[in-house]
Amino acid sequence: MSMPLDTVFAALGDPTRRAILAMLLEDDMAVTDVADPFEMSLAAISKHLGVLTAAGLISQEKRGRVKWCKLEPDAMREASIWMQSFGQFEAVNLDDFERFLAAELTDTD
Amino acid sequence: MSMPLDTVFAALGDPTRRAILAMLLEDDMAVTDVADPFEMSLAAISKHLGVLTAAGLISQEKRGRVKWCKLEPDAMREASIWMQSFGQFEAVNLDDFERFLAAELTDTD
DNA sequence: TGAAACGTCAACCAAATGGTTGAATATCGT
DNA sequence: ACGATATTCAACCATTTGGTTGACGTTTCA
Incomplete structure (x- = not known):
């Protein structure tokens, strides 16, 4: 019986999956369109989407x-509360978000 | 070159490591004392502490x-901001935290 | 009807992860 | 100097993870 926090955090640990979530923040997408920007097979993206679905972070x-x-942002609620408890982080700052997101997407790692 | 978010989220994906962080929320601890409540070798805990240190979540x-x-809560800042951007989660609620924590620590998974 | 598009499945692979044990290294107290 | 304490290291093992390829089942549409 894996705990929600396990699967949610583990799912977020992969940069491809975080990029997918960021894409879905814009709009719902078909699997093929999700896969398009990645240099990776469709089957690999299909697996990543399975992991995100299992974690409840998206629905298909x-x-x-x-x-x-479709993004399911509520799945991050418990995880977010857990993290926030370790320090009082500032409220959402969309500029910060855009900056982190841009850094993630342009990094060549 | 792994991104901070990768290592932070991956580190948080393991229940043993989250439990360790929760313990360190109370006070700084020696490795042996960290290991004490776990049914796992000291060497295994030492490895977990290495992962947490690499992620910047603790210092030794x-x-x-x-x-x-020693807990280093600032390491969660970027990750927390990233997550919060997916929905406006309520501010820290310590009662919620205690509940989640209790559930985590008592679960027999 | 039949080809093209959408997506998953199955088998496989290399590398990473989470654990073990036993030996090694420091440091402390007597 | 010596034994006990604190921690890591090294080798090993099983399982999971993230990727590949090729075959397969659906659905669309000309």
């Missing part, structure tokens, strides 16, 4: 032959 | 033959 709904991926 | 200072472990 099949309509026709297209499977739509 | 050797004084005499004792190595003291």
Whole structure:
């Protein structure tokens, strides 16, 4: 019986998966479109989406032959509360977010 | 070159390591004392502490033959900001924290 | 009807992870 | 000097992870 925090944090530990979540913040997307910007097979992205789904961080709904991926931000709630308890971090600052996100997406690692 | 978010989230993905962080929230501790409540070898705990140190979540200072472990809550700052950006989670609620913590520590998983 | 698009499955692989044990290294107290 | 304490190191092992490729089942549409 794995705890929610385990799967959520583990899912967030991978940069590809964090990038996917950031993409879904903009809009719901089909699996193929999620995979497009990555230099990685569709099957690999499909697995990453499975991990995100298992963690509850996204949901997937099949309509026709297209499977739509939707962000489920509530899944981060417990994890966020857990982290916040270790120090009083400032409230959401969208500028900070944009900066971190840009750094993540442009880094060549 | 691994990004900070990678190592921080990956480190938080393990329940033993989260329990260690919760213990260090109370007070600084020696490695042996950290290991005491776990049914696991000292060497295993030493490795976990290495992972937490690499992520910057704790620091270790050797004084005499004792190595003291100290929580470094600032390391969660970027990760916390990243997460908060996905939804506006309520401010810290210490009761919530105590509840989650208790659940984590008593769960037999 | 049949080809193209969408996505998963299965088998495989290399590397990382989480644990063990036993030996080694410091340091402390007597 | 010596035995006990504190911690790490090294070798090993099983499992998980993140990726690949090729075959497969659906759904669309011309």
